[in-house]
Amino acid sequence: MTDLNAVDKAIEGKTEQSLDELGRLCAQPSISAQGVGMQACAELVKEMLQARGFEAQILPAGGFPVVFAERKGRSDRTLLFYNHYDVQPPEPLELWETPPFEPAIREGKMYARGVSDDKGHILCRLAAIDALLAVDDELPCNVKFIIEGEEETGSVNLSAFIEDHTDLLAADACIWEFGGVDHQGTPIQVAGLRGICYVELSVQTATCDAHSGLGGSIFPNAAWRLTWALNTLKTPDEHIRLPGFYDKVKPPTERDLVLLDQLPDPADDYLKRYGLPGFIKGIEGGLELKRETIFTPTCTICGLTSGYQGPGSKTVLPARASAKVDFRLVPDQDPEEVVLQLRNHLDEEGFGDIEIMLMGGERPARTDPDDPFLQMVVETAREVYGVPQLIQPMSGGSGPNHPFIHFLKLPVATAGVAYPGSSIHAPNENLVIDNFVAGVRHTARILVSFGAE
């Protein structure tokens, strides 16, 4: 069994070098939404893996390529790390205290776009491997990396890539791209992700706008058509009206409710942070709030646009209107089924004129919170954080975990370097260096324990 004290010392000794390397990775832009720096970043990641003795390759994946890497270890078991090298656009630039692609360290934090999401996690995995190799000649287990370049644009090609590469990606367990601690510094295990079905609904009722004084009584109005159609999707008491929508919804288990009950009550934080008058559906907080946040599927209008939106008044009758709508899905809902349900529903309700464009879909997926691998990750946190991870049975957010769980048949667990103040997707994205060290120590313990099983 590897000497964990020696590993911790090696981590400590190499932290500066790891942060230098993280700075180099963050200095390389890789904005998938804008197609900036993607190939160069993939090459850099590949080189970093090769420097650790990995066989690494850049594989075409439909859009931006996937970096795949593999290194054998002592045990027969294989741990797969899923990460991504792409980052969110840095805009609005004027809100950054230092430029987003010029990493800067101040007051114990490194600031850069991607430093937490997800390049900090890539370096976390590499730093753990460095420390293990400094103490030992070989890794405790086989290690594979799949590092994609399209996570920030919905991982639209990842599922097909995984289906096409099941042998290459074969493993026994997977560590997810994110992880870390909550507001109190307690490490959190996120055991699943809701799915998503993101659509744009649009309608065009004429070739050009008309004057409302002319057309108001006689022309179809795109803004009205959209309003009426949206209204049929969900009632003001939050019931989603698509026939069949709730059929496959699995309620939380007794075990899920026990786990939820152990999580801190976020009610006061939400009410204060977002300036809310209260929650919907009469929810006050506690277990009910935690359960609804995660285990209820949603239909959210993310955006509305039509006609005149400037100051003052303009008497226009709009020819076009559109809405962005996302459905968050729980097991076993399916985004493709939701699109079909939506089309059927709109047709049935007399809104065949509303067009649906699917902008992104991911299926929900969960790992059993009592899965031995997940429990091992939970327990190995104790030595680093003083307490085991608190298990959140599912996140309200979404990601491409479904093909890992259902194609590759892997348990998926989270461990990492982030915290609620990381400002991911926002200006001044940052990484607390102490959190980074903790994440590296946890990752090293996961590798050691996994190899020893």
Next chain:
Amino acid sequence: MTDLNAVDKAIEGKTEQSLDELGRLCAQPSISAQGVGMQACAELVKEMLQARGFEAQILPAGGFPVVFAERKGRSDRTLLFYNHYDVQPPEPLELWETPPFEPAIREGKMYARGVSDDKGHILCRLAAIDALLAVDDELPCNVKFIIEGEEETGSVNLSAFIEDHTDLLAADACIWEFGGVDHQGTPIQVAGLRGICYVELSVQTATCDAHSGLGGSIFPNAAWRLTWALNTLKTPDEHIRLPGFYDKVKPPTERDLVLLDQLPDPADDYLKRYGLPGFIKGIEGGLELKRETIFTPTCTICGLTSGYQGPGSKTVLPARASAKVDFRLVPDQDPEEVVLQLRNHLDEEGFGDIEIMLMGGERPARTDPDDPFLQMVVETAREVYGVPQLIQPMSGGSGPNHPFIHFLKLPVATAGVAYPGSSIHAPNENLVIDNFVAGVRHTARILVSFGAE
């Protein structure tokens, strides 16, 4: 009785001079929405009136001033011309073939912002007066002008100004600021205007946007609140649901229907020009289309805005949403009553969180199509256009005619220089010079006939 042949000759002889003066007036920007050139334009209009022997003054009116002018004539009767010296903003500038404030003549048309709406009408009245004064020493009747500077921003101060100046504005009849011919060149008499109640509805459900993965199941969503609230205003079969909304609606009279029946059927033109699949409410055309266009009150969504509206997807839960909505009103509806009905309705339906901002209101008003003054204007068109004006009993559009008709107790008639291709409020606004001359000839005849009664 004035020699109309001599008047026509004088008009012909002075057309170039009139167009020069119109060019000077159009070269003076007067954009009320942007506060550009307003005082200078009022001064210029005042000077032009003084040059015709009018006593003219610039009167404060709350916002931009009103130009008032008066000249005695042979008869005791007084004709009041209502016009406006402000113009619409010229944007988008790149679509103008020549700069909007550099009047240019090509192919029988003058191009400039305001050349038709409404400076061409101001010069039309002045040119008629010039010709009459060239033939005769005095005008056939007393003439007054009220030329406001806020028509393009909703004439928000005009009604109060008129109430405060009923003696100054006392007259026997009024010629409105617009007029002209239809697609076939037939002169049109517009005997009334619908009213308008323009509101912005808005709702704020939080102090900042949230991530839809976090808040979708638990936070109030401004876009949903707005959608549900709007939906309660009007059913998909176009019934406006505000209690009391239709109570004061006067249906068209038999006489109105006869007049409508004489107007050409605009169905094919509308369908083609706006690329419509058809009209709403099963309307196909003919009398039904003409009646609905004018005599039905409306509730039009002019604009919708909330959350993310850019390309692609963004998983945001909007804190704020708003809609611009206009109600077109028919006699005897009242915009202030509609705002009260709207507030009561939203409260009753559970939408007390929706705020209403009144952006503009004008009451509907009509002149009896058989009023002798209006009939005189209709008949005097015959000598100029070969046919009398076709009477449109009301326009679908709106304007500040209510205080003229109901405070000053004047019949209001239209005569002028515009045509459907004038591009008012749009780039390349233009005036057909032949239409200008016809409008001047018609205006001169109106003055002569009015003085002779």
